[in-house]
Amino acid sequence: MSSRSMKVATFANLLLFLWFPVLLFGQTVQLKGVVKEAGGENLPHATIFILPDSIFIPSDLEGYFSVKLKAGYKSIRVSYTGYESYFSNLLLSKDTSVAFFLNPVIGQLREVAVTANPYSLENLLRSGRTGTTTLSRKDISAIPVMGGEADIIKTVQLLPGTVRGMEGSSDFFVRGGAADQNLVLLDGAPIYNTSHLFGFISVFNPDVLEKTEAITGGFPAEYGGRLSSILDITSRNKVAPKTHVAGNIGLIASRLFVEQPLLKDKLSIWVAGRRTYVDQVIKLTGQELPYYFYDLNGKVIFQPTNYDQFSFSYFRGEDNLNLSQAEDEDNYGFTSTYTAASKSQVARWRHWNPGGWNTDLSLFHTSFDYSIINIFQEDQLKAFSNIEDYGLKFSFQKKTAGEEGRLQSGFEWIRHGVSPNVVSSTGLFTDFLDNSVAEGIVAHEVAAYLQHDWQLSDRWLFGTGVRVSAGLVQEKEYVIPEPRFFARYALQENQALKLSYSRMAQYMHRISNSAISTPTDIWYTVTDSIQPQKAHQVSMAWQNFLTEPKIFLSAEAYYKSMTDLIGFEEGTNLVLNPDFESKLIQGKGRAYGLELLLRKEAGSLTGWLSYTLAWSWRQYNEINSGNWFPSRYDRRHNGALVMQYKLSNRWSASMVWEYISGSRFTPVIGQYVVISPVLSGVDIIPLYSGINEVKLSDTHRLDLGIRYQNNPDNRFRWNLFAGVNNLYNRASPIGIFIEQDEIDGSLRYIQPGLFGLLPFINFGFHF
Incomplete structure (x- = not known):
């Protein structure tokens, strides 16, 4: 390449570099992404702050966010209670998808992260879900149920629409349904027997629980197999x-x-x-x-x-x-x-x-x-x-x-x-x-x-x-x-x-x-x-x-x-x-x-x-x-x-x-006597009320x-x-x-x- 050609190319590159922000000015791009805990779950309602636009946006219930911005260089700060803030500089020239990973704060702030409930009912309000309650390990361990043993089933029995069975039983009845109409899942696998000690304690060790979602109505299409509830x-x-x-x-x-x-x-x-x-x-x-x-x-x-x-x-x-x-x-x-x-x-x-x-x-x-x-x-x-x-x-x-x-x-x-x-x-x-x-x-x-x-x-x-x-x-x-x-x-x-x-x-x-x-x-x-x-x-x-x-x-x-x-x-x-x-x-x-x-x-x-x-x-x-x-x-x-x-x-x-x-039962309300079929005496026949007319x-x-x-x-x-x-x-x-x-x-x-x-x-x- 001649000296003149090299000068022209250098000038063109310099001109493009100087004019690049101008070329981007006025162009709108979309930034989409997710905020996650490093090595863990998505973080709902994290805060994303974008400069120089001075825009605050929250991630949604599942940690995702989406925003339209003017193209150009952006400084982004992502924060979440109990986690170290994340800083990033991006050049946005087209629609972009990103993932931000936040590390938990070690020490006293980590305790704040534990007490904050990431499954807040405020999030439930913003969703379309009905008949849904989410419980954390902290919710379960604080309740003085049978013998002081933390128990997810006993805790669920205290929620609206859910009724426990007989004293000590791990059965629960939801919205007028039988006990077998509740699907209990552990990491996605159905559990058919949920109790120890003949019903007094559930089989779920409270130390291993991350979260529990109880759904009694408004079921998403991903759930099925039972009529009354999903646990x-x-x-x-x-x-x-x-x-x-x-x-x-x-x-x-x-x-x-x-x-x-x-x-x-x-x-x-x-x-x-x-x-x-x-x-x-x-x-x-x-x-x-x-x-x-x-x-x-x-x-x-x-x-x-x-x-x-x-x-x-x-x-x-x-x-x-x-x-x-x-x-x-x-x-x-x-x-x-x-x-x-x-x-x-x-x-x-x-x-x-x-x-x-x-x-x-x-x-x-x-x-x-x-x-x-x-x-x-x-x-x-x-x-x-x-x-x-x-x-x-x-x-x-x-x-x-x-x-x-x-x-x-x-x-x-x-x-x-x-x-x-x-x-x-x-x-x-x-x-x-x-x-x-x-x-x-x-x-x-x-x-x-x-x-x-x-x-x-x-x-x-x-x-x-x-x-x-x-x-x-x-x-x-x-x-x-x-x-x-x-x-x-x-x-x-x-x-x-x-x-x-x-x-x-x-x-x-x-x-x-x-x-x-x-x-x-x-x-x-x-x-x-x-x-x-x-x-x-x-x-x-x-x-x-x-x-x-x-x-x-x-x-x-x-x-x-x-x-x-x-x-x-x-x-x-x-x-x-x-x-x-x-x-x-x-x-x-x-x-x-x-x-x-x-x-x-x-x-x-x-x-x-x-x-x-x-x-x-x-x-x-x-x-x-x-x-x-x-x-x-x-x-x-x-x-x-x-x-x-x-x-x-x-x-x-x-x-x-x-x-x-x-609970309801069918009582004996009387008796009457009839001659036995072999004529050797009489038989006493019980007389019952209508089915389940009386309750304990x-x-x-x-x-x-x-x-x-x-x-x-x-x-x-x-x-x-x-x-x-x-x-x-x-x-x-x-x-x-x-x-x-x-x-x-x-x-x-x-x-x-x-x-x-x-x-x-x-x-x-x-x-």
């Missing part, structure tokens, strides 16, 4: 920055949690275990209680890049009861054992693509089985039941225009393998139970869904979705469309009206004629004669978030109609009955009610006040002359007051007060707790949590018994309770 439990899923050990020693059980980084900011593992020692404590009194439970959780988290995360989680929970007596001169020998085991494994890959499609793929295996063995001399009775699932879930979603806009689609497949009842008997047991094997069933449940949420204006937010599910069993196929819809209208900045509609279908049923879950309950799939259960639900809500005191107010009304609900013929005994399918019937149901919630989630005083007014009805052609009757889940009035008060940096107090309407007494109770912790600045931190359950010793009825008066022979019902006043004390630590 989506997520275990800890962040790469550990350092070694962390935590534990708890209580009167019922003790637990230990260990978290260890293996590769800095890339790979970590945690394990957690819990075991009851009731059997060992009873031994100190000279007695024996040959029962114990344990559960074990673990997770490996690998994040090779800022945009990918791989994880593998494991869970196993088991209950064991072993009663035995050696034969001697005074006693016959016998052995009675009961074992119930739940387990699940989940492998998951998540990929984040700022401005593009985020993908989520998981494979899971889950199972539940129980065995009952009774041996008395030469007589034996053995019963077994098992359910085992293999599944795959794949979803992808993309942020669309508007603060809450998103497009999501996905696919699910589950293979159910069920062995409902295997009974083996010898000797005297054969007189009332024959050897039998209920035929095992393999069923496939598949679903595909599409959900689109879009913001029409500053006031209107809409969401439409459809889920098409199918149950494939034997030679029968069921295909059911499940449309979903919601609309949100902002009355003011922090006040909204919401409307939602959901259709749900259920292909798995728990067969039981007991008011509570028992070891012999049976999970069973749809068959060519048992139809899927189906429901339509409409709900309307008013929500308001008072910014200054951080108080969330909600009033929500709902109506739910149900078809093909599982029932059974009158007089049917389902316990160890291999021919139970022939006794099942299906009918209709309806439920409606009003739910009120006041919740405060910041400040020295936190907690919530909930109240539910509800009705639930059933109708089967084969019973009650085909007339409608109250279901046993009909609980008219239910309320709870949950409070935690921080007295100082070291002292805090908590309380739970509950009011629960009594309403009850209420008060639980109190007080917690002391050492200096928060210490590396080794410990706390002492003590209190009392059922302070004024008012036992909740667990059932009814008929008692005969010794003087006049008259009969009357009595309602025994199970627990009176129960003190507790727990010692916890972490470092």
Whole structure:
């Protein structure tokens, strides 16, 4: 190149450099992105400050943001409470997608990050969701439930629209539905047995929980498989920055949690275990209680890049009861054992693509089985039941225009393998139970869904979705469309009206004629004669978030109609009955009610006040002359007051007060005498009222707790949590018994309770 040509080229380059900002001036570009914790989750409502435009914008509920700017050089500052601010300089000449990764502040500020709730109900107000509550590990651990043992199921039972079963039971009934109509997920895998200690404690170790989302209405299209609710439990899923050990020693059980980084900011593992020692404590009194439970959780988290995360989680929970007596001169020998085991494994890959499609793929295996063995001399009775699932879930979603806009689609497949009842008997047991094997069933449940949420204006937010599910069993196929819809209208900045509609279908049923879950309950799939259960639900809500005191107010009304609900013929005994399918019937149901919630989630005083007014009805052609009757889940009035008060940096107090309407039952209201068929005497025939016309007494109770912790600045931190359950010793009825008066022979019902006043004390630590 000649000297003249070189001068011309140099001049042209210099001219282009000088004029580049001018060329960009007036050009508009779009900056889209996401704010994330380094090695962790998206950060909702982070603040993005852009200079020289002097623009403040927040990220949305899922950490995404989008803004239109004049092209040119930009200085960007991203901040979030409890995290180090992030600074970046960008030259924007075209539409750009970015991801900002923030590191937690080490030291005292990290404590601020823990107390701040990233799942704020303020975020729920801005979304279109109804019937949704999110609980953190902190919410759960502060409540003085049974024995002072933090319990997610017991906490969920205190939410509006949710009613607990009998005293101590881990069952819960949502909006007039049965216990089996609640889908409980742990890291995406369904858990079929949620309790230890025959219902008194849930199988979920509180130390491993990251967040829990309870959905009772307005279901997004990604959820299905049950009629009443989804309890989506997520275990800890962040790469550990350092070694962390935590534990708890209580009167019922003790637990230990260990978290260890293996590769800095890339790979970590945690394990957690819990075991009851009731059997060992009873031994100190000279007695024996040959029962114990344990559960074990673990997770490996690998994040090779800022945009990918791989994880593998494991869970196993088991209950064991072993009663035995050696034969001697005074006693016959016998052995009675009961074992119930739940387990699940989940492998998951998540990929984040700022401005593009985020993908989520998981494979899971889950199972539940129980065995009952009774041996008395030469007589034996053995019963077994098992359910085992293999599944795959794949979803992808993309942020669309508007603060809450998103497009999501996905696919699910589950293979159910069920062995409902295997009974083996010898000797005297054969007189009332024959050897039998209920035929095992393999069923496939598949679903595909599409959900689109879009913001029409500053006031209107809409969401439409459809889920098409199918149950494939034997030679029968069921295909059911499940449309979903919601609309949100902002009355003011922090006040909204919401409307939602959901259709749900259920292909798995728990067969039981007991008011509570028992070891012999049976999970069973749809068959060519048992139809899927189906429901339509409409709900309307008013929500308001008072910014200054951080108080969330909600009033929500709902109506739910149900078809093909599982029932059974009158007089049917389902316990160890291999021919139970022939006794099942299906009918209709309806439920409606009003739910009120006041919740405060910041400040020295936190907690919530909930109240539910509800009705639930059933109708089967084969019973009650085909007339409608109250279901046993009909609980008219239910309320709870949950409070935690921080007295100082070291002292805090908590309380739970509950009011629960009594469960319904069908009483004997009289008797009459008829001549026996063989003319050898007379038979006394009971006379019953209408089905579920009477209910047990309403009850209420008060639980109190007080917690002391050492200096928060210490590396080794410990706390002492003590209190009392059922302070004024008012036992909740667990059932009814008929008692005969010794003087006049008259009969009357009595309602025994199970627990009176129960003190507790727990010692916890972490470092």
